[in-house]
Amino acid sequence: MSKQTQETGGAPKWSGSFGFIMAAAGSAVGMGNLWRFPMLVGESGGGAFVLVYLICIFLVGIPLIIAEISIGRAGGKDAFGSYKALNSKWGGVGILAVITSFIGLSYYAVLGGWVLRYIFVSVTGLPKSSEEFFVSFTSSTGSQIIYYLVFMIITVAIVVMGIQKGIEKSCKVMMPLLIVCLIVIVIRSCTLPGAGEGIRFFLKPDFSKLTPGVFLSALGQVFFSLSLGTGATITYGAYLGKDQNIPKSAASIAFFDTIVAMIAGFAILPAVFAFGFSPESGPSLMFQTLPAVFDEMTGGKIFGVVFFVLVLFAAISTSIAFLEVVVSFAVNTFKVSRAKASVISAALITCLGIPCALSFGIWSDIKIAGRTFFDLGDYLVSNVSLPIGGILACIFIGWVWKSKNAEKEVTNNGRISFKLVNVWSVLIKFILPIVILIIFITSNPWIMNLFK
Template identity: 40%
Template sequence: MNQTEQWTSKIGFILASAGSAIGIGAIWKLPYVTGTSGGGAFFLLFVLFTALIGLPLLLGEFVIGRSSQKEAIRAYQHIAPKSFWPVTGYIGVITCFILLSFYSVIGGWILHYLLLGFTGQLHATEDYGALFAESIASPFWSVGAQLAFLFITIIVVSRGIQNGIEAANKYLMPALFLIFIAIIIRSLTLDNAAAGVEFFLKPDFSQLSSKDVLFALGQSFFSLSVGVSVMVTYSSYLDKTQNLGKSALSIAGLNVIISMLSGLAIFPAVFSLGVEPEAGPGLLFIVLPSIFQQIPFGIVFLMLFLALFLFATLTSAFSMLEIIVASIAKGDRSKRKSLSWLAGLLIFLVGIPSALSFGVLSEVVIFNKTIFDAADFLVSNLLMPIGAFLIAIFIPLKMNKQLLYDELSKGAGNIKSWFALWLLLLRFVVPVVIIIVFLDVIGII
């Protein structure tokens, strides 16, 4: 059974795909690493590697999904039946299941902070470090907020592609951009804001290390949500008239723009008040509240920032749950609602230990990591690179070259000038880069 649902428009598909790629990790982590790894030099490398590494992989997933018109697992079964390759789809589904189980915990933290903001408790707090530690250690708030976040995700995904995911992204993504613009305008009007802009965008190649280059390589394909077959599933809902190349370029471009907006929103404010940003949850839940508390109407802009992060978290969560539901439903729309609730509740149950790993389960460790950190390491450092590598070698090995050309030329005309380059990158460059990044993140390089 082929997919019976489709995106209603090209912009709907692009916004949903960009929403999948634009997660809170890209918004809070990339600006920080850019600032501590050579500033504009790192960002320039990130943009270059996104074009040479991330974009070819993204386009590859589009071809797999649109050509088969099937979701992650059945797409590989359709193209390479009775073979090892469907395991690629299974890896993607398992990865998204584990990822959403702890990603929803962070989404819950954001919801909790928004509640504290609306009740006035956030603005009245003097010690944001203590507030954050207390919040994530509380079983009631950690688990309850995680459930609330997943409830929103389930509601949207259960409504389907057109009425759920596409409709939600058409509101959330423009709102995300508008909030960014409001925050950037405020940040750029602060004293010493220009120093923050210069720190973020001015290239300084003398500060780059080999580790920084490797991180830029890894970020280039992780930032586009490739490697877990989410884009295989999303592209399976596309009709045959869409120009895949232009869609991929639009999504990659939006991702780069959002990354730049993140830096322009954060660094002017950070430099204006002389605060050193840190990677991880502390930037959002401790550093930024401390910064905005010191400026007029700061609570308003802090609430806007929290809304921004919530929207980014939700749009990514939609895609994670969608690949799971679509793989189980196998094109049967009548099962979508019940399977959305079933999958969502199972993810919630699996994610409870991660939610409690900063409180009652804080002393439970796996390979010297908390449950939350162990799940993060498994997904980010092992499953995602493996999935990306399998996809990169699957396309040139198992897909007919003429089929690839035909899929990419639909709505695009003559593509010979860049088709050969795309295939060359996918066949030789991307797999080697993924191996290098994988060896780096597991500590061998």
Template identity: 40%
Template sequence: MANTSNRNNRPTEQFSRLGFIMAAIGSSVGLGNMWKFPYITGENGGAAFFLLFIVCLVLVGLPVLLAELAIGRSGRASAASAFTRLGGGPLWRGAGLLQVLTPFLILSFYIIVVGWTFHYSILAFSGRLFATSDFGGQFDGFITSYWPIFWQVVAMIAIAWVIAKGVSSGIEKFNKVLLPIMAGLLVLLMVRSITLPGASEGIAFFLRPDFSVLTPESALVALGHAFFSLSLGMGILMTYGAYVDQRQPLGTATVAIGIGDLIYALIAGLIIFPTTFSFGIAPDEGPRLVFIALPAAFSAMPLGWLFGGLFFVLLAIAAITSAVSILEVPVAFAKEQWGWSRTRSAWTVAAICFAFGMPLGLSNGIMPGLVIGERTLFDWIDFITANILLPLMGLLITIFAGFRWKAAAESTGLSQGWLRLWLLALRYVAPILMLLVLLYTSGVLAF
């Protein structure tokens, strides 16, 4: 495929208006809201935490989201170059490179979990998932075998193929096909969950707030997840912004993406909590909830093999739409930096990311020597990216768009009233809160 950049290395590929919104929603509706959101909500009291998450989404998530899109569209470059093309100095070049390194590191372990969802989809539909009652042993046996490497290869090939097809012919078409399927599965599984016997307790837990259970730590967790669920700080929306038509209203797109993310989180909660309460499963089971606790619930449910299979297909779709978005960031950088074609960039970056990620998958059991302290290599990369790099990048984005970039205000296309609110949130609310999240998640601040 021919290089799709002009001689100034500025992207010439472009999303349609609807295609951009769907691709951005696809990047946000990943494993975060279907896997992480339910268990952190369960650990922090349910409905009150969900409301806190919504507040954080509005106060911090959307302002930073709009800033990323504006930087990307105005810079018309990869995430590594957008800051400097808008007047940032050498230090901002370093921040841009972090915007490329971060998604590369995230994808190296995220693609492993994508592979888990593929494996569990097949296990559920084949009936082998429910052939045992020891779901914890089944999961541990799987992740400590070589099978995750096989599924890691399958998942990486799939997303590299999509990226190699291009922005409109690959990413946009991919999301236009999979997002409606995902929406249908979400509604079907939600209806099944809320009609289970005893589901009302789970619905009440998720939708009837008890603010007495909230702590200062809950607020920072909600803030961090609002940031993570929108794919902020990963360079994704900055990269996608470079493919957005100059006439597309960024404010409207920002709200649409935020609403899509929120609806997904709401339905995810209405799938997970009614199911767990109906079968007597604690809602605070932690990260293993999806792969261990929920299979136990599906095994006791009429047609559980079908609904369990559909659930893991849903999880796989959500995971792979996000993975495609993550891979596009270093691919865009490779095209810009070395003048490679999209095809060469996609397959080369995917191969390097797979090679880097293989030891992470093996560190879960096959190679116990790949454990440093109390964490595996998989856990360390997860910790560093989620708890240090992402909040750090969020903080830098607010500083750049709020104070360094002089044309930030006019680039958004907002009316004067909304523009004042956006600048207030971006300059004074978001930076302080993002700094608190960074200090908390890195372990500097404790309660």
């Protein structure tokens, strides 16, 4: 494919499809791939769940990625600008995406700061038990703020450099290295005595566990894992040249995200089982269980550093996508330079993020609707704005912008072959809004209670 090295109408472009795929995959590949997916597979039927998950990727994930890329490329601007360019009354959906990324980065950077701290701890070794260290570190006001700021500075430094020199260049390095680091951990993990139990837990098919709830878990994991609804895919799509194949790129993004999640299972679970630890889902798996595992392992310091470096790559690639959504909006809306937009946006996000960072220490007792600042941000993004944004995107393409116009954008007016275009249109118009609505309802207990 030809490289889009020049900017069209002042809009920056990716240098080629590989750069776009790595950046978009980077926005999707996050810490959830490492700490949630492996446990979800192990607890929900192993290989049987993987089969269900792959079906959901094909029927839900890829069609939605295609939809968001097409909105961005057709609109040619940020999330707000792209929606507004295609229909002046729908700019609010783009605003929702910008707010989602703004809030998302505010609490996600807290975890990014933790990863930075754990890279150093992996070098020196845990000064105390992993649980004691975690509690001590997360409750330390000074440490939390310092590492939060360092992570945000790294994120801003990349975004300031722009699309090709900053985001694309960094993701083209980080994503392949992430895979390499994961493979190194897999080799070490799977060759440990007793690792077989972890592999069996991860992949042994158990079709008896495939309940309706497990199908919903698979759908939810696909939706949230691919960062659909954050505006990142729309924003990145705006930088994509017209000669680039959207369906092929969407499939590549989903494939990369899934491969990382699968490899992570082989990297993490065999080691956890080999040393007799109880596997858990969520941050405790990464920041308490795994450091203890590396502490017990021969050469554990080296493998601990490698692991947390790859986690850092996953965290940064997601954080720069969040920030780019906000920065792109600021540049186009307020007509400011990228540098100024990046610094001001990051400063405002940090103002919201510091309370999230302190939610584990001195502000742990401050709660809104029963949730700390960190938990509230996570809930609003994951359970509310992401599914609502996904539903509205489907309605917009299927019923407002119209499927025929979207099809022309996806196929570049028939120049690019997309044999499943009619199936895609049906999914977007009729099936996916209902599927996402079900995810939205089941992930919010208060809505379920309304029907009782």
